[in-house]
Amino acid sequence: MKPSVVTSEPNGHHCDDCAVRGAAVCSSLDAAELREFEHLGRRVHFDSGETVFSEEDITTSFYNVLEGVMRLYKLLPDGRRQIVGFALPGDFLGMNLSGRHNFSADSIGVVKVCQFPKGPFGRFIEVRPQLLRRINELAVRELSQARDHMVLLGRRSADEKVATFLLGWRERLVALNGPSDMVALPMSRQDIADYLGLTIETVSRTFTKLERLGVIEIIHGGISMLDPARVEAMAAA
Numbered sequence: 001m002k003p004s005v006v007t008s009e010p011n012g013h014h015c016d017d018c019a020v021r022g023a024a025v026c027s028s029l030d031a032a033e034l035r036e037f038e039h040l041g042r043r044v045h046f047d048s049g050e051t052v053f054s055e056e057d058i059t060t061s062f063y064n065v066l067e068g069v070m071r072l073y074k075l076l077p078d079g080r081r082q083i084v085g086f087a088l089p090g091d092f093l094g095m096n097l098s099g100r101h102n103f104s105a106d107s108i109g110v111v112k113v114c115q116f117p118k119g120p121f122g123r124f125i126e127v128r129p130q131l132l133r134r135i136n137e138l139a140v141r142e143l144s145q146a147r148d149h150m151v152l153l154g155r156r157s158a159d160e161k162v163a164t165f166l167l168g169w170r171e172r173l174v175a176l177n178g179p180s181d182m183v184a185l186p187m188s189r190q191d192i193a194d195y196l197g198l199t200i201e202t203v204s205r206t207f208t209k210l211e212r213l214g215v216i217e218i219i220h221g222g223i224s225m226l227d228p229a230r231v232e233a234m235a236a237a
Contacts, residue, residue, distance in 0.1 A: 018114075023090030023176070024064050028134040040124060041116045046107040053094070055104045061115050062094035068111035069186045072103050073194070083195040085145060086187060088172055092138050094118075108186050153197045161196045162206045163234035166216070170225065185222040 015038040021027060029037055043066065046052055052063065055074060070087040084103055087093060096102055125131045152164055170183045185192075189207075193200045207223075210216045215231055217224040225231060 018066065020066060020089040020176075025092045025131070025134055025138060026064070028130040029128070033128065037124065040120050041114045044113050044115045046111045046113070048107055048109050050107050052105040052107060052111070052113065053101050055101055057101050059094055059096060059099055059101055060118055062092065062118065062121055063105075064114040064116070065089050065091045065093070066112040066114055069108045070105050070111055071108055071187065071191055072105050074103050081194050082197075083191055084149065086169075086195070089176060092135070095135065095139070108191070149195075158198055158202050158206050159209070159234055161198060162192075162203065162210070163231050165192065165196060166223070166225070167231055167235050181225050182219070183222050183225055
């Protein structure tokens with residue numbers, strides 16, 4: 001992956017113009033707290049393929065995703081990559097118990113984040129229990145997603161894995177953008193394979209099979225879900 005060469009905006013950006021504030025960690029803050037909070041962070045831009053943070057690096061900052069998609073992954077001892085998730089706008093990254101990042105993150109396409117230094121952010125939340133509760137809610141959601149991913153990597157066929165991935169990704173996009181039959185897939189087929197524990201050839205064959213069956217249509221930048229009920233049935237098999 002490319003090293004991080006980022007551009008940033010100075011402190012003092014306006015949180016009230018943030019499109020994802022309702023879904024983000026700062027949604028629990030009132031107007032006065034939000035004015036103080038916006039001076040803690042800075043908006044940082046990453047170009048496609050740039051590293052946001054690396055596994056085992058000491059945690060110095062937390063990140064709230066504002067725009068774009070990030071891949072989250074671990075490198076196995078033999079050099080293989082296991083993608084553990086994809087971060088979307090509203091996701092909050094970097095909090096952990098060890099003080100070091102337990103996975104790496106890089107950008108898929110252009111990504112914008114709100115970056116908060118660890119020390120000032122920690123002091124800010126100490127006296128704001130509602131913000132701590134919101135962080136806990138996001139942590140519980142992340143844990144649930146991790147458990148679902150463990151099940152997905154278990155004894156499921158390629159068809160079931162791909163169908164489950166498409167449904168879960170579509171659900172996350174709907175929560176952000178509203179209902180749509182079009183499912184944007186900014187990640188590569190290799191990314192999907194590394195997330196599902198499959199080969200890229202298997203993922204490509206499965207997409208082709210689903211299109212041949214009339215379940216999906218492969219379009220530029222994603223798929224159109226022609227028969228959601230059939231996808232749901234395949235995922236539940």
